[in-house]
Amino acid sequence: MNLLFLRLWMLCLCILPGALFAQQIRGRVLDSKGNAIVGATVQINSTNNGANASGTGEYLLKVQPGSYQITARAVGYESLVKTAEVKGNQTLELDFVLNESSVSLNDIVVLGSRSSQARTSTDTPVPVDVIGAKEMKLVAQTDLTQIMNYVAPSFSSNRQTVSDGTDHIDPASLRGLGPDQVLVLVNGKRRHTTALVNINGTFGRGTVGTDLNAIPVSAIERIEVLRDGAAAQYGSDAIAGVINLVLKKETPWNANLMYGQSLTNTLGKSYSDGKTVQFDLSKGFNLNNKGFVNIAAQYQDRGATNRGGLDTRPLLYSSVWPSSATTVEARQTLKAADDAKAQAAGLDRNNMRVGNAAVKNFGVMANAEYKLGTNVTLYGQAGYTNKEGNAAGFYRLPSQSTQIDLSIYPNGFLPQINTSVHDLSGGLGLKGMLGKWNWDLSNTYGENSIKFNISNTLNASLPVGTSPTEFYAGKLKYGQNVVNLDVSRRHEFSGVFSALNTAFGTEFRTSRYEIGAGEEKSWSFGIPSENIPGRMIGSSSTAAGAQVFPGYKPANALVKTRTNVGIYADFEGEFKERLLLGAALRYENYSDFGSNLSYKATGRLNLFQGLALRGAVSTGFRAPSLHQIYFNNESTQFVNSVARQVLTVNNESPVVSQFGVGRLKPEISQNYSLGLTGKFGSFSMTIDAYQINIKDRIVFSSQFARESGTTGTVNTILNTVDPNQTINSVQFFTNAIDTRTKGLDIVLSDRIKVGANTLNLTVSGNFNETKVTRIQGSSVIEADPSLKTRLFSREEQSRFESSVPKSKINLSANYQVKAWNFFLRTVRFGEVTYRSATIPGTTVAGVPYPADNDQTFSPKWVTDVTASYAFNKHVTLTLGANNLFDVYPDKAYINARNNQFNYATDATQSYTTALDNTSNGRFLYSRAVSQFGFNGRFVFAKVGVTF
Structure with a gap:
């Protein structure tokens, strides 16, 4: 009934x-x-x-x-x-x-307000950029993260190299903060993060971001970037701001085929690599004037690039000078013989692959709405992406005896990491009106999984000649389900207080994180299941597991879940056209660490016609991710060209408790912004200053290495889990620092008539500075100065303070005349600085550590240009170049200590004590900090068809 x-x-x-x-x-x-x-x-x-x-x-x-x-x-x-x-x-x-209108990051936005009153970015109380599909078509970049890197001045993202899984998922930053401090929405609904936590020596180390490149560019109608703290409105992660990807609706058939490659020259050598083929397709269908369904797809095949240098280490087949080589002449003779052997065997000193990973990416996304009645609409979106990547690690030399089996690889080998990334998302909802109230009920699900297959490698601990050369190393998986109910209403009045928008809502979110073990030989020392002991070389153990990426062990495998419930209230009052005031309050409760209450207050005052003052004050938070709480593994990492076994433990490990470190707690922020906006005819401007204070930021600690000798705090702790002393160091996550970020955003745009045509001009910029204001360890760590130094080293501090450009200035011009369209953009990427972990002046191996191991990389201008010709309304040809003038970052240099001696002529030095920023000449450009990558000029041609 x-x-x-x-x-x-x-x-x-x-x-x-x-x-x-x-x-x-x-x-x-x-x-x-x-x-x-x-x-x-x-x-x-x-x-x-x-x-x-x-x-x-x-x-x-x-x-x-x-x-x-x-x-x-x-x-x-x-x-x-x-x-x-x-x-x-x-x-x-x-x-x-x-x-x-001009290409100005200045269009209608919905992000940041639940009011039904539409506003442009100059009308909003907080800064919002809008990047439309029309603008995205003009740029010379292919990936979504790279498009935003060159269009939005406050956004920064660069591809990483020789960094395991991070080679395949680009970490991104908004306003100089971490990848996990920006919230990503799709059609206003929370997007899931990746399964990967970045643990290597790159920007964003220790964070979990969102893979923006899993969303086909062809599916996107516009991108809204809210540059202000919004945790009180949207929940955890929105400390730096929010990125909302609005999907296309009803559109004609649109197809684009692009081919491009690097054509570049650096340091006297020419390169032609990174060949990229990309095909985009989208179409929106009208559903009997009651709705639409839009389907978009993208396929990309991107080749690898390599800008690696020559390995400068003198010996390739022997790790130490023999005891008889006590004279300069003897060492020169041995090195010459070693070089001759390498040349005869075909071992090239250019033995690394330093650049972009090779990637094949296929994605499809659908967006739909259907009116069930005037007041009820059914809507949904779904997407799937498969990304197959191939990246390389450090070359294993034949002289590295504990990591190699000469019967399999007599000349050493370059191990490779193959990732298979699957990204699935879907959502379904109903929205409509009940009386004068707007309501929206939805369920959104998303998951990301990464499988690791390691090739061209071996397990050095297996008996000689028996190791496989390929291994399944395990998988990571993260899933998220979100249920939202939102209601809002606009109340209009006749007095000075002319309108009030009220919004209320609740959210229930469940999260699930998994680590799956790899096959036994991918992680084992010997073969435990067959009672085969691990291979020894004298008293030294050989390296366990697959070289470059040992598989996850059964002890690492886990499945962890959590839930959280949030409720919010949001009010926005209008005092005629003179004043706009807003307030939001949000309470969230997590099953694993407790609750948080955040607030936000905003205001916008029209000073006079066209000019307004705006500002906001808010608090925010970021819940520790399940990855940060539970991730654990053992990996091989190279420190000063020496392989080390590094143990990563989670907060449930007794190792962490012995360091006195407790469970992770949320990061808490205070955000302040003040800005000026104006629109005078075709000219518009927004200028916004901001400050973001963050307390208890979660960091991935520096490595706590074993001390020399048998005593010491780290030795004692590690021996409890590693009595055989095969582990060289340990690291973990902890709430260790407070930071303060200050900055200024500027966006200016104008539309100028040039004869019968229009020239659109945009000038935008971001200037920011982050400082670590406090480093605080546990009572155990604070009691030992050497432990506190290693908790958060100078190198780790520089990742927060100076690894993202301190400024970015974007100048662009777009001009259309008849069938031609010309687009020119030049971007100034500000300086970045690398600081070494060791304090300059500290004695290392009897030699003072040099100050010039720190390096500042100077600002650079990178210019893009495209020219399009429309043969008719249906077919357009575009030619263009990214980095037209083939600009590279400053070259990394070998420090003064390295210049104090010559390995081939100084009988007192071993090359294994080398310390330099090029890792023995193999990294010509820094991989620790990056402004815009180091691939040089990329040229392309694209054919677009609309029908």
């Missing part, structure tokens, strides 16, 4: 609105040349009653009799408002012709 009643109620819900709303407003949305603006939004002001323009630019609104203010808007165009008087049983024809 109840089921029958429910079905009858749903039938009435679908039928009655048709009888009540016999009136219609219909028409087309066109550009100044009469072309349809597909996907343009037509909305009745102060309501959620709206529609999207179809492939022919047509729209349809069902209304009751009355007078309406209706706004048509589209990304890249100026909005237009018209008044409509609708009588009973009337169909009113109302067309809109929109003028093109």
